[in-house]
Amino acid sequence: MGRLKQRRFDTNQGKTPLDDTSGLLVEVHSREQLNALEFANVNKAITKYLLRHPTEKMAPFHYSWFLQTHREMFREVWNWAGQIRKSNKTIGIDKSQIPEALKMLEKDYHYWIASKMAMDEITARLHHRLVWIHPFENGNGRWARLITNIHLRKNELPLIQWPEKSLMDTSVVRQKYLKVLREADHQNFRPLMDLHRSLQK
Ligand SMILES: Nc1ncnc2c1ncn2[C@@H]1O[C@H](COP(=O)(O)OP(=O)(O)OP(=O)(O)O)[C@@H](O)[C@H]1O
Numbered sequence: 001m002g003r004l005k006q007r008r009f010d011t012n013q014g015k016t017p018l019d020d021t022s023g024l025l026v027e028v029h030s031r032e033q034l035n036a037l038e039f040a041n042v043n044k045a046i047t048k049y050l051l052r053h054p055t056e057k058m059a060p061f062h063y064s065w066f067l068q069t070h071r072e073m074f075r076e077v078w079n080w081a082g083q084i085r086k087s088n089k090t091i092g093i094d095k096s097q098i099p100e101a102l103k104m105l106e107k108d109y110h111y112w113i114a115s116k117m118a119m120d121e122i123t124a125r126l127h128h129r130l131v132w133i134h135p136f137e138n139g140n141g142r143w144a145r146l147i148t149n150i151h152l153r154k155n156e157l158p159l160i161q162w163p164e165k166s167l168m169d170t171s172v173v174r175q176k177y178l179k180v181l182r183e184a185d186h187q188n189f190r191p192l193m194d195l196h197r198s199l200q201k
C-alpha cells in the first residue's frame with residue numbers, strides 16, 4: 001500500500017495532481033503544467049485587449065462578446081471555453097438564467113455608462129455582476145477581472161494590477177478579495193471600489 005502510494009506520488013514528481021480534467025484539449029500531468037498552459041492562453045487575450053486602447057468594435061460589451069472573451073482566454077486548453085456552464089455550482093446563479101442575466105448586464109452596463117454614475121461605481125458593479133452570474137465552468141474570476149480591466153482601458157482609466165499569483169492560493173489577499181465581493185452581493189459596493197482603487201496603477 002505504502003509503496004503504491006509512493007509510486008503514484010513519484011509519477012507526479014511531487015506536483016499537485018489534477019482533479020477535473022474533462023474537456024481538456026491537451027495532455028497535462030500536473031496542476032502546475034495546467035496553470036502554465038492557461039496562463040499562456042490568458043496572456044494572449046490580455047495582450048489583445050490591454051496593450052492598446054480597445055475600440056468599440058473590438059470590445060462592444062455585448063452578450064456574445066462576453067462569451068467570446070472567455071473563449072479567447074481558454075480555447076487552447078478547454079473545449080468548454082466560451083460556453084455557458086451545464087451544471088449548477090455553489091457560486092453563481094442557476095444555469096438556466098445565465099443568458100438572460102448576461103443580456104441584462106449588457107443593458108445595465110450601457111445604461112450606467114450613459115448615465116451620470118461615477119466610473120468607479122460602474123467598475124465595481126460590472127466586476128461584481130460578472131462573478132455573481134459565474135457563467136462558465138471555470139475561469140470566471142480571471143475572466144471577470146480581465147473584462148473589468150478592458151472596461152478601464154476603454155475608458156482611459158488606470159488598470160487594476162491584480163496580484164494573480166496571490167489570488168490563486170489561500171492568501172490574505174484572496175480572503176480580502178472574496179470578502180469585498182460578498183459585500184457587493186448585498187449592494188455594498190464601497191469595499192470593492194476601495195480594493196480596486198488600492199490596486200489601480
Ligand atoms: N466564497 C466565495 N464567495 C463569493 N465568490 C466567490 C467565492 N469563491 C469564489 N468566488 C468567485 O468565483 C471566482 C472563482 O471562480 P472560478 O474558479 O471559475 O474562476 P478562476 O478564474 O478559475 O479562479 P480565480 O478567480 O481564483 O483565479 C473567484 O474569483 C470569485 O470571484
Ligand SMILES: [Mg+2]
Binds near residue numbers: 138139140
Ligand atoms: Mg478556478
